[in-house]
Amino acid sequence: xxxxxxxxxxxxxxxxxxxxxxxxxxxxxxxxxxxxxxxxxxxxxxxxxxxxxxxxxxxxxxxxxxxxxxxxxxxxxxxxxxxxxxxxxxxxxxxxxxxxxxxxxxxxxxxxxxxxxxxxxxxxxxxxxxxxxxxxxxxxxxxxxxxxxxxxxxxxxxxxxxxxxxxxxxxxxxxxxxxxxxxxxxxxxxxxxxxxxxxxxxxxxxxxxxxxxxxxxxxxxxxxxxxxxxxxxxxxxxxxxxxxxxxxxxxxxxxxxxxxxxxxxxxxxxxxxxxxxxxxxxxxxxxxxxxxxxxxxxxxxxxxxxxxxxxxxxxx
Numbered sequence: 382x383x384x385x386x387x388x389x390x391x392x393x394x395x396x397x398x399x400x401x402x403x404x405x406x407x408x409x410x411x412x413x414x415x416x417x418x419x420x421x422x423x424x425x426x427x428x429x430x431x432x433x434x435x436x437x438x439x440x441x442x443x444x445x446x447x448x449x450x451x452x453x454x455x456x457x458x459x460x461x462x463x464x465x466x467x468x469x470x471x472x473x474x475x476x477x478x479x480x481x482x483x484x485x486x487x488x489x490x491x492x493x494x495x496x497x498x499x500x501x502x503x504x505x506x507x508x509x510x511x512x513x514x515x516x517x518x519x520x521x522x523x524x525x526x527x528x529x530x531x532x533x534x535x536x537x538x539x540x541x542x543x544x545x546x547x548x549x550x551x552x553x554x555x556x557x558x559x560x561x562x563x564x565x566x567x568x569x570x571x572x573x574x575x576x577x578x579x580x581x582x583x584x585x586x587x588x589x590x591x592x593x594x595x596x597x598x599x600x601x602x603x604x605x606x607x608x609x610x611x612x613x614x615x616x617x618x619x620x621x622x623x624x625x626x627x628x629x630x631x632x633x634x635x636x637x638x639x640x641x642x643x644x645x646x647x648x649x650x651x652x653x654x655x656x657x658x659x660x661x662x663x664x665x666x667x668x669x670x671x672x673x674x675x676x677x678x679x680x681x682x683x684x685x686x687x688x689x690x691x692x693x694x695x696x697x
Contacts, residue, residue, distance in 0.1 A: 463682045464690045465597060465674040467562065473555045474675060480551065481653060483544045486528075488650055490537025492519075493530040519647075545620065552613045563696045567597040567689075570607055574600035585663075597689055609656055612649050619646035 466474075509517040525531060559565040577600025583589035593599065598606065622633040622642040636642040664672055674680035682688075 458684055460681050461684050461688075462679045463686075463688055464678055465680040466678045467558075467564065468678060469558050469562075470555070470564065471675055471678060473551055473558070476551050477548070477555075480544050480548050481657075483540055484548055485650055485653065487537040487540035487544070489528060490530050490533045491541060492647070493525050494534035542624075545617075548613070549617055552610070552617075556610065563693065566696070568603060568606050568610075570600065570603040574603045576600065578604050585666075596687060596692070605656065605659075609653075612652055612656075616646065616649045616653075619643075619649065622646075 508515045508519065559568060577593045577595075579600075580589065580591055580593050581599050581601040584592045595602075618632060619636060619642050621629050622636050623639070623646055626633045626639050626642075633639055633642055636645060670681050
């Protein structure tokens with residue numbers, strides 16, 4: 382007897398077929414009150430069961446990282462930040478704005494004292510006419526009343542002489558900085574500035590579509606900004622001739638006399654007012670990018686435009 386017979390379960394002999402062995406296992410399960418016991422099924426060694434081959438799909442090829450990176454088209458920058466205005470120029474520009482405004486305002490208070498018709502002043506300077514005939518007079522009565530100018534000449538003198546020193550020191554510092562830093566190369570007109578200035582003016586007046594290439598300033602700007610510097614120097618010289626006609630008599634004489642110095646001083650003031658109106662209009666038309674460059678010093682430019690900072694480095 383083998384182990385199966387000791388447990389009360391008859392084991393089929395090796396020669397018993399597989400079907401009969403399964404029937405014997407089923408009868409033994411009925412005799413055992415604890416339930417059927419699963420027995421291993423004997424299989425013929427001579428006839429092994431057919432195994433169905435499993436088809437394995439090929440794994441997708443792994444693309445190297447280098448190939449993925451080469452397949453991505455690089456994005457090239459189209460704009461860049463260019464340093465347009467140095468910090469010193471920005472400071473002096475914004476200091477000069479309120480100073481020049483105060484100088485013109487206080488100067489008008491002084492002018493009223495000599496242009497009041499009620500007292501028939503002999504210095505009929507602030508007019509345009511021929512002989513005793515006056516065509517245009519600076520300024521009409523409503524203008525003086527709007528400014529509250531009558532009888533404020535002493536106030537005008539106090540403001541004028543105080544801000545005179547700030548205007549002079551700021552202007553002198555600007556000229557020295559542009560010379561020492563090399564920024565004068567961007568401002569001083571060259572031999573092409575007059576031609577470019579005419580072309581820019583025609584473009585602004587919508588009489589032409591051509592706009593000449595420019596760097597920091599175009600030809601018209603170079604002529605205008607250089608003229609303003611000379612006008613500032615002229616205002617100081619003519620003002621000195623008016624303020625001290627005896628002590629600085631040689632200056633007054635070179636300017637054509639006291640009356641002529643007053644005319645020249647007044648015309649320079651009108652020139653500043655005209656420049657201010659045109660300058661503000663051009664800034665508005667140029668847009669935020671141009672205005673921001675005078676605040677932050679940086680301007681957004683296309684990458685194909687020449688770099689101002691690179692040109693500064695080439696100065697040595």
